Each structure stands twice: as C-alpha cells, then as structure tokens.
Amino acid sequence: MNRFVWVGALFASACGNATDDRPPTLEYITETILAPSCATAECHSAFKRQVGDVFDTVASTRRTIVANQLVAYPDDVADPAHSFLLTTLTVGSASILSPGSGNVRMPYDAPMPDADIRLIENWIGDGVPGAQCEPNAQNRGCMVRTIAGQTEYDVVECVGGNVGSVVTMCPAGQICTFYTGNGRCVAP
C-alpha cells in the first residue's frame, strides 16, 4: 500500500467535530463504547463474565448495571461522577478480585477516551434510561432510594429497563434488590 495514502488517512481521521452529538442511550453506549472497550475475551464478555459484569449486549449491560449497582437509580442521577461505573472509569475502585490490593481503573488494558466517559456521564445524568431496573417476568423490578439518610426499597413497574409507577413500598425489615426479591419485597 502506498504509504502516503496511509499517512494521509491517519491525519484525516484525526479531524472531527468538537461537538459531541452522539446519542446518550443505553443501546449506543453499549454497542460503541462498552462492548469494544470492556467486553473483551478475558474481561467483561459473556465468555468470561469477569466479576459478574458483562457488557457485550444491551440486555447484559442493563442487567450488569442494575444487578451490580454500577449506577444506582435514582440516587446517582444527581451526581453521576460518584456512581460506581464512573468512579471505576476515572479514578478506579477497590479491586474485587483482590480485596485490599488497592484501586483498579477500567478498562484495564487501554484507557477510555475522555469524550466517551463524558457521554456515559451525560447518560447517567439524563436518568440512566434503559438501565434503571431489570424487569422480572411480570415486568416488575426494584428501586432503591436514600431519603434523609434512610434506605427505602420499592417494588416498581419496570418496562424496557425504565422505572414506572411504584407498586409497593417495602415495609421495614424487607428489601427489594435484583439479587434479593427483584420485583418483590422479601426479608434480606
């Protein structure tokens, strides 16, 4: 190949619009950012499922974010930078595989562009559409809120990963999370 064509192509590609008009949606972020950056063979693909996180499809990303509380809806919406997901991408979070060994920043093998992190931050700030809850067979899920320092667990309508109306507020002594109840109030 003509090396001048090659070099020209590289320089041309470094151009682009300074305005990021990409859609901050779960579908777009999964397919264009999380899947290529995180869902590699040894990491967060369905093949490996490292630490239980899978980002290779929209459905698996939703489940991962909700189940593992990488973004806690609605609490993290007001402050996306403090979500587990953003923290892990920017400064790192405590290692799960080797507790006590310090923080680990992701992606592990190649950093993520700042613009991609901003897009994810914007998506969280928009309310994490599509990954607010993980529906069970009855299209119900859970919502966990912190109100005046108290954790409140709600059973909610959950369609398309989005929280609808509150069905039940769990009474004291019962909780509703993906791993415990998912759509029902149960004892922890």
Next chain:
Amino acid sequence: MRRPVSIAGSAGIATSVGVAVLVLGSAPADAYPQYQLSRDQMCSDCHLSPAGGGLLSENGYNVAEMFSQFGTAPEFTYGKIPTPSWLALGGDLRGAAGYIRTPDNAVTGFPMQADLYLHAAYKGFSLQLVGGARPAQWITNNGTPGVLDRLWSREHYVMWQQNEGGGDGLFIRTGRFMPVFGLRLVEHPDYTRRYGGTPLYAETYAAAVEYVTPAWEAHVTGFVEDPLIDPVVHDSGVAGYGEVRLNPRLAVGGEAMLTTSDGQTRIRAGATGKLYVPGADVLVQAELQFVHQQVTGPGTDDQLVGYVMGSRSFGSAFLLDLGLGHYDENLAIQGLDRDAVDINLHWFVTSHLELVLQNRIEGIGLGSSSGGPTSGWVLLHGHYRL
C-alpha cells in the same frame, strides 16, 4: 457508590492484575504473516491450514529449524513421538510477564495459552482439533469453576482440499474457526485484530470456501454466533478476503465483512498491502479498514482502523517488528482516535522456543484538545511449541 457483596470475589482467584491483564497477552499461536513474501508466498506453504496458523507443514518445520539460534529437531516433541503420515500433532504453551501502565502501574505475570492440536487426514479430507485451557467463566456467589469449566476446543473443523497434501488449490471447510479476514496478525492487541473484526477468541461456527495459489488467494467465510457456549463475539455474517501477489515481493488485498447481531449491524471494507524489500530484508505490511456501524435506535458510527508494520530479520534468529496502529471509533467526533506504537523483538532460541519482548505506547486524541491518558506496556513473552 456501592456494589452488592454477592458478586464479590472468591478465595483463590488470581489477583485483579494478573487476571485482567490477560487481555493484553493471551494469544493462540497463529501464523507470522511477516514471513509471507519474505520467506514464502502463501501461509499454507508453512501451515496445514489454508489461512495459516496452528500446525506446521513439513516446510514450516524446516523454516522453524533454519530460523532459530540453536536449531534442534523441529518436529513434534523433537521427533521422539513419531506420528504416521496421516496424523499431525502439536501444541503451544505461552506465558508473559512484565510491566504495564494502562494508565495505572502494575508488574504482572500470567499464562496465555496451553493448547494441543490434532490434524488427521484421509485422502483429501482432514479433521482439525484444537483443545486446551480457556479462561473459566466467573461464577457468582463465590463459586469455583470446575476442571471442565477451564477446558474447551477453540477450533474444530473438517476440511476437503482439492490438492491432497498440498498447500494450494480449493479448500472447503466447516466447523469452528476464525473467519478469514485481513492480514491476520498474530498479536491480538494490534488494532486491526482488536477493533477490526477478529479479536481474541472470535472463532465461531463457520463454513469457508477458499482458493489458494502462489499468485492469488481468496477466502469467503459465512459464520454464525456460537450457539453452544457464551461467546466473545455475538456476530453472524459473512467475511471475504482476497489477495493478489503482483510479483513475488508485492501483494495487495481487499476485504469486506458484513455482520449483524442483536443491537447492531456493521459493515467493514478495507485493503491490505505487503511489500518485501530484499536489499534491506524488510517486509512492510499494512491494513486499512473503514467501518460503518448502525446501532439499533438512533446512532451510526463511521470508524477507521489501521495498522502498518515493518519487520526486519537480524541474523538467523531475531526478528524486529515496528508497528503503528490507528483506530478512530467515530470519525465525526474529535478526541476519539487512538494511536499506538508497537516494537516487538522476537528471539527464536530453538526451533521450539521463542522469546518476544513486546513494547507498546498508546495515546488518545492526538492533535485534539481532549483525549485521554497515555498508556503502554513492556512484556516478555515466552512461547514453547511442542
């Protein structure tokens, strides 16, 4: 900021560094396309597979012996376990250790590959099996993977070839293998592997029709998402690659791939080139790929993936690669391009043992006001071929 304890790590799991960094280095033994044109014309001159990689042919054994510091018998187990003419056996063991900064600093060591190969031929038909270790899938609630969870067959296919025992002619194969696409560089972190449609463990169930001659070759592979295991890649589609060797020292190629999965459709089109300069004993090879991606719902991307590598042999046992990679995940947006410089020094110690010093530095958004952290690594990679 929280995370349920129920998915937290189990005792006995390797450190996050050791496990996570596997992504940098795991690499099934593939062919060295650096040898095409500089040593032989076709991948199948040295390999039993028409696309290269895996078990060596008789000529491949000879090259392995000639291009090594201390020689040694190149056959499987140094010829101590003889095999009949219809059967070929082999295997590869790999591991690496070194320093990474991506962008956090870590010193690490990790296994990469432990595979055994079998190729049995009867007239024009053959069976290829690759079995070995795989990374076990994470099990929630402190589960420990069993032995069978750590084993798999990455490749298994049956093949018919027109020229029995030869490396040219028509090949038809079906089973599990990597779709044939592009230059097929060995190192999967190379951008045209990682972002170019053939990442690590992208082997899947496929059927391929391939025609190989010293002057040209063409490969068409239809493939589906692996229905038997949780795969790395969920795509189904078709890939085509053709290469014409305009003269013994110059080859040009074209590639196209159409894939679809639940959530996106992707079209890749690109070109490859290889030029061997005998006076300098330098092989330059390049691949440039344009990618159009349509995501379900609003959102399309146009991407560019490229890699150019210059390779030069030193003496009878050293090979130096200088590689430049470029990947722009969205041509319309500034700051989403990344560039890498790779310098790899191979030392072929014996016909079975290879050491590779792998170095990379990578930057994001070069030339734009926003980008991302610079990263890199230095790894010493050992490879023993049975």
